Amino acid sequence: xxxxxxxxxxxxxxxxxxxxxxxxxxxxxxxxxxxxxxxxxxxxxxxxxxxxxxxxxxxxxxxxxxxxxxxxxxxxxxxxxxxxxxxxxxxxxxxxxxxxxxxxxxxxxxx
Amino acid sequence: xxxxxxxxxxxxxxxxxxxxxxxxxxxxxxxxxxxxxxxxxxxxxxxxxxxxxxxxxxxxxxxxxxxxxxxxxxxxxxxxxxxxxxxxxxxxxxxxxxxxxxxxxxxxxxxxxx
Numbered sequence: 001x002x003x004x005x006x007x008x009x010x011x012x013x014x015x016x017x018x019x020x021x022x023x024x025x026x027x028x029x030x031x032x033x034x035x036x037x038x039x040x041x042x043x044x045x046x047x048x049x050x051x052x053x054x055x056x057x058x059x060x061x062x063x064x065x066x067x068x069x070x071x072x073x074x075x076x077x078x079x080x081x082x083x084x085x086x087x088x089x090x091x092x093x094x095x096x097x098x099x100x101x102x103x104x105x106x107x108x109x110x111x
Numbered sequence: 112x113x114x115x116x117x118x119x120x121x122x123x124x125x126x127x128x129x130x131x132x133x134x135x136x137x138x139x140x141x142x143x144x145x146x147x148x149x150x151x152x153x154x155x156x157x158x159x160x161x162x163x164x165x166x167x168x169x170x171x172x173x174x175x176x177x178x179x180x181x182x183x184x185x186x187x188x189x190x191x192x193x194x195x196x197x198x199x200x201x202x203x204x205x206x207x208x209x210x211x212x213x214x215x216x217x218x219x220x221x222x223x224x225x
C-alpha cells in the first residue's frame with residue numbers, strides 16, 4: 001500500500017466550476033499537509049500548507065484535512081483556464097525529514 | 112531575492128555514465144531535499160541534507176549519492192546510469208522553521224538516459 005493515494009484523473013471541468021481534489025493516506029504520523037500545483041515540465045509551486053485537522057482558505061482555494069479519516073481535500077472555486085495543471089498533495093510528520101507525495105491529479109479547465 | 116536554482120536544466124546521458132546535478136537553495140535556508148519525478152508520477156524523496164549532514168534518505172540504490180557544501184548548495188550524483196533514471200530531478204529548499212512554512216522547489220533538471 002502506498003503512503004499517499006491520489007486519483008490521477010484526468011479531470012476536465014468547465015470554467016467557473018468548483019473543483020474537488022482529494023488524497024488519502026495511511027500513516028497516522030503525518031501532521032503537515034500541502035498542496036502543490038505543477039505546470040508541464042516545471043517544478044511544483046506551493047498552493048496551500050496546513051497543520052493537523054481543519055480548514056484553511058486562501059482566495060479561491062480551500063484546503064481541508066480530516067485526520068480521523070486520513071483524508072485531505074483541495075477545493076478550487078470559480079475555476080479558471082489558468083488553473084489547468086497537475087495538482088500534487090504532499091505530507092510529512094513532525095520531523096519533516098521526508099515528504100510523501102501523491103501521484104498528482106491532472107486538471108483541465110475548459111473556457 | 113533569488114529562488115531555488117538548479118543546473119543544468121536539461122541533460123542527455125547514455126547508460127553506464129555518471130551525472131552530477133546542482134542546486135542552490137534560497138538565501139538563509141540551510142537544508143535541501145532531492146526528489147526524483149518520473150513522468151506521470153509524484154516526486155519521490157531521495158535525500159535531505161541539513162548543515163552538510165544527511166538527515167534523511169529515501170528508498171534509492173547506492174548509485175545515488177549527494178553532498179552539501181559550506182554555502183549550503185548541494186550536488187546529487189548518480190553513477191552507472193540506467194534507462195529508468197530518466198526523470199525530472201527536483202531540489203527543494205527547506206526553511207529554518209519548516210513547520211511554519213514548507214519547502215520550495217526549483218525548476219528541476221530533466222535527465223534523459225539513452
